[in-house]
Structure formats: C-alpha cells, structure tokens
Amino acid sequence: MSRVFRFTLRPGMLAEIIAVGSELLTPYRLDTNSLYLTAELNKIGIRVIHKSVVGDSRDDIRATFRHALDRSELIVSCGGLGPTDDDRTRETVAELLGRELRRDDEVLRGIQERFRRFARTMPEINERQAMVPAGAIVLANPRGTAPGLWMEGGGHIVILLPGPPSELKGIYESEVRARLTRQGIAERLYSRDLRVTGLPESEVEQRVRPIYALYPETETTILATPTGIQLHPRTWSRDPAAAEKMLDEIVSRMALALGEHLYSTQGESLEDIVARALTENRATIAVAESCTGGMLAERLTNVPGSSSYFLGGVVCYSNELKSSLVGVPADIIDSKGAVSSETALALADGIRKRTGATLGIGITGIAGPGGGTPEKPVGLVHIGIADERGSRERASRFPGDRERIRFQATQQALDTVRRYFLFPPHGRA
C-alpha cells in the first residue's frame, strides 16, 4: 500500500507516456522505461499524469495517442519503431498528426553504415526505419538502428523513442533532455528519500501527517516496500534555494517525529548504513544463520568493499553443524531446542569467537511453510547479537510466506546491528 498526500500543486508541463508492444501485454513483461522517463521528466519540471500500454494494433495506437493529445502537452512513446510489420508507431502517429512520411536519405545512410560496421548488409525491411514524418526532428540513436522522432505542433510535443532501454536512455540523454529543458520550464521537482524501519505504515503516517500538513506546497508519498517504509517529500518550485530549504526543514521535522526508526534521509539501504557504522567504528562482523539460509551474509556482502568488515558466516541448517561449525553446545539444542533464545545467543557468540569478529549475529527460526508448532509457529525467529562483553537476543514473529519471513528476519538482524552502534550497550568506549 502506498499513499500520496497532495495539496495545492502548481503543475509544470503535463506529460504522458505510451509504451507500445504486445509483449508488454503478456504476464511476463512490465514497461520499466516509464520509471526512467518519469524520473527524468520530473527533474526538469514535467509531471507525468497518465501511462498507457498498448499492443501492436494500429487502431489502439491511434486511439491512445488521440486521447493523450486531449490531456497532455507532452507525449513520449517507447517502442514500435522496429523494422517489421509489427512496428507501427511511426506510421500510425504520422497519419494521426496528418504528416506525410518521407524517406530520409541521411537516416538511411546511418542505418546502412551501422550494418556495415557489424559486417552485415542491411535487410530491405530496415528501410522503414528511415521514414520520417514531415517536419519531424530526427533524434540520432547511437545504440541502435531506429532513430527517435520529435514533432511539435498544435501546442503539443510528441516524442517517439525506441523500446530497448539502452537505446531509449541513450537518445534521451543525448537528444531529448537538452531540447526539453530549452522549452523554458522554470519549475522543477525537488525531493528527498527517507527510509524507516520498525514501524508499521499507519504509525509512520500518523507521526508525519501533522508535518506535511504544514507544507501545503509539497506532496509526500508514503511507500510500504519489502525493505521498510519510504517517505518521499517532493515539491515543485522555481526557486532551488527555497525548495531545498523547505525540504531540509521537512526532513528535520520528520526526523524528530520518527526518532531512531529513521535510518536514512538519502535513500540509502540498511546494508549501506550498517556498512558505514561498522567501518566508522572499525568493527568486524560474522554471522551464523539457520532459517535465513545465507541471506544475511548475502546482503552484508552485497555492498562493495564489504570484505573490510565482513569476516564470514556459517549457514547451519542441521543441529550437528550448529555444534561442529559454530560451537553451539549440544545440550542447549537438546534442552531448549534449535529454535530458541539460547540457541540464537550461542550462535551469535559462537561465530564471534570462531572468527574473531567484533560482533557476532545468530539467527534461528521457522521460515515455513512446514515445521511450525503451536509453541513455535511458522514466522518465529530469534536473533542474537554478541560482542566480547556479552550478548542480547530478541524474538519476533513475522507474517507472510517463506521468502517474506526470511527477508524480514535479515532486515531485523541488520537493524539490530544499526541499533547496536546507535545505542551502544556498554556506553561509548
């Protein structure tokens, strides 16, 4: 679930994005170009108000562009510029806008040249990609054969881009961004990216609602993601200094309201924050995981340079390995069970001792779907943390399926490390 809190907004130019391609109407593919385009357009003050996905049908393409022209000043399409009969964006839009298609010999030479460079002869069908609607500006495509097209008229800008993301981005960066910026859009979007953990969405919302209500010219998106809650305060402004100052103020107030639950004001991941805390404190870490099966080690080592603080880890599914590799006393497992506070503590302390790390983390739990009991249900996870002076443990019960339980357990383990440095258990050294 996510919510956008919107107050009065002064819109800049309004835009919409049309993704063309029957493969985007199968269960296997999403249009992701629109995320890139939205981020880029927002940066230069253009709001995206509608997105469509349409198949390779002339009628649908025509109707979708027609409706878009009713709503938006700027229309950006991606896809349907290829050489085959299925690629119909160019012809359909030219027809809709009443512009004749003519072969552009320079474009054609560029396409032939590209084929020559790869030691191939241009198939005849690629000639279609050299057809240019009258009055259109050709946007060179350094990474593919289909050039982009820019058409203006009747208060509209229509930009046709190819579908492959690398080609689309290449053309946007080299040809589109500067041209759009020259349209003299004074207003642009300024934003922040706050990350919160350990609070439910409703609680986050309750805490920050009084704040964004104070700033009627901002909109704040609250996103509940698998990695926690994200807050994106955004404002459209003509005045960069004023916008940044207002966002800084909002962030300060939100930081107060969210307390230690706020772990980043710059969109960093919990792994990044933990990496920084370990590095700044010249600390090292080792982990012993049961139910999370290596996911905590994987997340810790996904940060470049992690070898400076991550010593290693053990994934011990079987009780034998908990004892032989991490040194958990067999009588603890026998008397308290493999999923218990005591085992989590012994895993944390055992891996710390075996590796010589500053901190040891132990995780044991029941990820499901099988293996739950009334006393120890699926989702129950014990997380222990140990340093040379002692150890602590916390039990949680996470909802969801196996993957979600495992992920939440690693998230909580990372947060345990973050909090260890935020609130040192033995005071600052």
Place this chain on the structure above:
Amino acid sequence: MSRVFRFTLRPGMLAEIIAVGSELLTPYRLDTNSLYLTAELNKIGIRVIHKSVVGDSRDDIRATFRHALDRSELIVSCGGLGPTDDDRTRETVAELLGRELRRDDEVLRGIQERFRRFARTMPEINERQAMVPAGAIVLANPRGTAPGLWMEGGGHIVILLPGPPSELKGIYESEVRARLTRQGIAERLYSRDLRVTGLPESEVEQRVRPIYALYPETETTILATPTGIQLHPRTWSRDPAAAEKMLDEIVSRMALALGEHLYSTQGESLEDIVARALTENRATIAVAESCTGGMLAERLTNVPGSSSYFLGGVVCYSNELKSSLVGVPADIIDSKGAVSSETALALADGIRKRTGATLGIGITGIAGPGGGTPEKPVGLVHIGIADERGSRERASRFPGDRERIRFQATQQALDTVRRYFLFPPHGRA
C-alpha cells in the same frame, strides 16, 4: 529485449486493466497487479489489450474508464477504493455508469467487525468503503476493508478491486475467477514455460525460430531474464486436447534443438530442478562461498523442504576462515591465491568433508568493483564441485556489476549441480 512472434490469432474476450493511484505515476512504483491479472485472465481465455495507469483525479479516472468501455468488454481496475478523499474509483465509476451509490449495511458491519477483531474502532471515514453502486455485486475482501465490486451492463463487465496485491489476489481467487469462468468463454490460452541456461538469447532464437515458424497459430515470446532465457509458446484454442498436443509437439522439438541447455519445460527455477535432482538421488549438499557471500546457500534454501538435502554452508571471505572453517590448506592459498582453481577445489572438498554431504560446492572469485588485476580480472569466478570420488572445477568470467556477477556465479553453480546428475562423472551407480 524480448520479442513476440505472432501469427494469426483468434481472440477471446477482450479486457483491459486500469491501475489507479498517483503513487504509480512517480518514479518509485510500477503497477505489478496487472501481471497477475493478465496471467489469470489469459488462463480463462481473456486477452488483455490495453493497460492504463491513472492518478487520483476524477477527470482522468472518468476519461480512462470511458475510453476503456469503447474498446473492451471487460474492465478490471485496481486501487482507489480506500477510505480517504484521494480514493475516487468507486464514486467516479458509479457516476460514469449512472448508478447511485447506497450504503450497504452488511458491508458496513463487515468493516466494523474487521476493526473490532484488531481491537480498534472503525474511523468514520471508512464508512465510504460500505458505499455500493446500485446493482453491483459485492466481492468480499477477507484481507482488507475495501470490498471489490462487480458491475454488468451494456455488454460490459466492470470489476473494481483494491490496490494492495494480497487483497486483490484474495478477492480474485475467491470471487472473480469462478464468476468470469461462468461467462462461458469457449476459447482459452494454452501455454508452456521453457527455461534455458548457458546460451545467449540470439543463439536460442536461432535454434528455435524454424520451429515456431512451423506453427502459425502459436505465438512465442523469448525473454532474456537475469535467471536465463525463457521461451513461452502460447496458443488460443477452443479445443484443449488439440492445443495441448500442439504445444507438446513444439516443446519436444524445442527440447531437441536446445539440448541439455533446456532445464525446465514447466517454468521451474534452477533451484527447483536442483532440489528435485538431490532429492531423487538421495544426495545432500553443502557449500563454501567466497565472492557470492551466501547467495548460493540462500538460493538453495529458498526452496521449502530444503533442510532434507541442504546441510549447511560457510561464507569465508578471509583466507583465515577458508582454512579454519573449511580446511583449505594455507599453502594452497599462499602458492595459488585465494582466487584459483586449486582453492575452489579445496573449498568444495573441504566443506564436503566437514559436513559429511554427498556433494560439496566451492566458489571463489572477484565480484568487484575493486580487487581485479590483469591476470585475475573482476568477474573471474572459479566453481568447484566435489563428491567422495573426486572433484572438478571450472573458471568463468561474468560480465556486469557486482550483483550481476554474483548472481551469475550462483546460477552457474546451480547448473553445475544439475549437470552433475544429468551426466554423472563416474557413470550411473
């Protein structure tokens, strides 16, 4: 990149999906509900011909539904059924269809009951969620407060569903699927999901192109995903037996063309295939990972029931841990280096011996971005596999960034296990 190869197609019922919510027009969120809905609708013979994303604006919602009614018999929307002023789907669609909204006391009691169950009082704003357009069928939502709504008329079916994926899926499964199936759709979609590893997309395409050209009534999507190439041959048919027979034929021909690179004809993951091979062979496995940092263990244990074959693993970043936890002789690391064939073999054999597993896997490499040298560049990964009779090793160089290199290394390690059982190194026992 992906391509759909389409020939003549006979359409069943035509549908479109409208996702409502301003957060879906930010750079942070994609509508993913439409993938689930498309898969489900395709299964019962309904083709999705258009998708839209629209913000929380009455005008845009109204126009988008109006255009959809022009095109499609079935319209499914997700989102905009919440309790706040920003949630406008219900009111706007009721108005567009000329249906009065009335409070449904039974729905209201359900919502109040839900709040009571969580020991809370229903806020007054939630009363809006009990408003039902005249003649609409209420679709109970066991996982949230907003019920779905089903309206029929004028040759159309309009279904409004809430945006949270778990609620949408819950309502679809319990209330929508059966109702839609009863609409008596004769044609439905039949499909297969083939998974290929170890071949580039262009090579896969070249091998299978002659095959789908033989079946003009199918369409085949080729998708290059991070987990390998997927092939989806699909056909619409009124005759289940004929469709299944044709798909079986296509799959047989493709299997011949792709050889041992085809690892599933039923959309299974490589983890699933490895899990089955280990289980069927009553074999166990343990892993010692360096550069993949736990990702291989994480993937192996992401399969429910993996505790029956996965014994455990060690993530050994430091040379000391390679020796102390896995028993890699220090002189091998000293003379050959931590990233070497010899170390990979020693990791594989060491973890096998320490855990008593049938198979041991050892991975060592350079995931980057730092740490590369001309002799041992970023992306170089050695993967060893050992059983009680011996060990083998293979070096690869993977392209891409840290995450991609790590993922490809685990993919190749899983494929190494698959091939171990496919082509037993010592012959069948």
